[in-house]
Amino acid sequence: MTKSETYITIPLYNDSKMILKVIKSLKDKGYNNIVIVDDGSKDNGYDVVKKNTDVIVTKHIINRGQGAALQTAMEIAIEKGAKYIVHFDSDGQHDVKDIDHMLNTLIEGKYDIVLGSRFLQENKIPLKKRILLKGGIVFTYILSQIWLTDVHNGLRVMTVETAKKLNLQHDRMEHASEILDKIKVLNLKYTEVPVTIHYTKYSMSKGQSISNSINIAFKLISSKLKE
Amino acid sequence: MTIQYIATGIIVIILIQLLIQVLKDRTQLFKLLFWGIFWGIALIFIWLPTNTIDKVGQLFGVGRGIDVLVYLSIIFLFYYIFKQSEKINKLEKEITKLVRRLAKDETDTK
Numbered sequence A: 001m002t003k004s005e006t007y008i009t010i011p012l013y014n015d016s017k018m019i020l021k022v023i024k025s026l027k028d029k030g031y032n033n034i035v036i037v038d039d040g041s042k043d044n045g046y047d048v049v050k051k052n053t054d055v056i057v058t059k060h061i062i063n064r065g066q067g068a069a070l071q072t073a074m075e076i077a078i079e080k081g082a083k084y085i086v087h088f089d090s091d092g093q094h095d096v097k098d099i100d101h102m103l104n105t106l107i108e109g110k111y112d113i114v115l116g117s118r119f120l121q122e123n124k125i126p127l128k129k130r131i132l133l134k135g136g137i138v139f140t141y142i143l144s145q146i147w148l149t150d151v152h153n154g155l156r157v158m159t160v161e162t163a164k165k166l167n168l169q170h171d172r173m174e175h176a177s178e179i180l181d182k183i184k185v186l187n188l189k190y191t192e193v194p195v196t197i198h199y200t201k202y203s204m205s206k207g208q209s210i211s212n213s214i215n216i217a218f219k220l221i222s223s224k225l226k227e
Numbered sequence B: 001m002t003i004q005y006i007a008t009g010i011i012v013i014i015l016i017q018l019l020i021q022v023l024k025d026r027t028q029l030f031k032l033l034f035w036g037i038f039w040g041i042a043l044i045f046i047w048l049p050t051n052t053i054d055k056v057g058q059l060f061g062v063g064r065g066i067d068v069l070v071y072l073s074i075i076f077l078f079y080y081i082f083k084q085s086e087k088i089n090k091l092e093k094e095i096t097k098l099v100r101r102l103a104k105d106e107t108d109t110k
Helices: A016-028 A045-052 A066-079 A097-108 A127-144 A160-166 A175-185 A210-226 B002-024 B026-047 B050-059 B065-105
Strands: A006-012 A034-039 A056-060 A084-087 A113-117 A156-159 A190-194
Touching: A006 A016, A006 A045, A006 A066, A006 A097, A016 A034, A016 A045, A034 A045, A034 A066, A045 A056, A056 A066, A056 B065, A066 A084, A066 A160, A066 A175, A066 B065, A084 A097, A084 A160, A097 A113, A097 A156, A097 A190, A127 A175, A127 A210, A156 A160, A160 A175, A175 A210, B002 B026, B050 B065
Parallel strands: A006 A034, A006 A084, A034 A056, A113 A190
Antiparallel strands: A084 A156, A113 A156
């Protein structure tokens, strides 16, 4: 019952090689409501999905960033009558089996949002990534006074009410911090659960660089100052 | 002295370009006024005798008048960059709104 009320939202950017695999893994586990927003990919992601699957798919005609694509996907899911919304990555990093226990935690614990954390269980995280993410934790605490074990994990499960409240304003990667900030500001009930992250050569090549992280931090500070 | 002539020449070219722009689009009149005053002041500074500019500098507590001009220009430029980035941010948001709207209108549900 829950699965039919759950919508998996996936921003897609230059991941046409992986996306079909990701969709199949979701469908195999019974998650049939999938919303994919191709964010102006340079490869033919939108066509690949449209031709080979029956999921809900649309595209941003120009690249607007992961935050913008997620917001579009969430709005579509809300319109389709979603009760629960999942944020899922298109590069095959996330594991479908984690959605089950995240959903259970959300419902049983009456949480507004459940966040995935790669640090709560054994994950082989490359050192550079580990340092960057730990820095992010401290930064998030300073900015939003919310202490988490993992701050830029794209796997999240939330109620539709939460999705409506989030209303992401940051188009690019800053949306991950924006979500955490809104959890604090809107006083949402949240928890973290351990999740598996599959680090492959492919997914690592698409990860955040240090210079990009500095850029994110700069944008967040300036938007905080404007509040 | 040569530098004064070069600077004046550049300013005159800028002003002529501005004038042509405004003649094409009269709604830009305010732009002409703003930049006209700006470059006008610059011209005055360029042609004022050195000791007069230095007196202005001393008024501000800075040794040379030309330094006052440089400091003021830097302040102005920073303010201008700030305003421009605000404008760009706003435009980015508008573009996203538009792109998102198009995407939602064309959502393909089988």
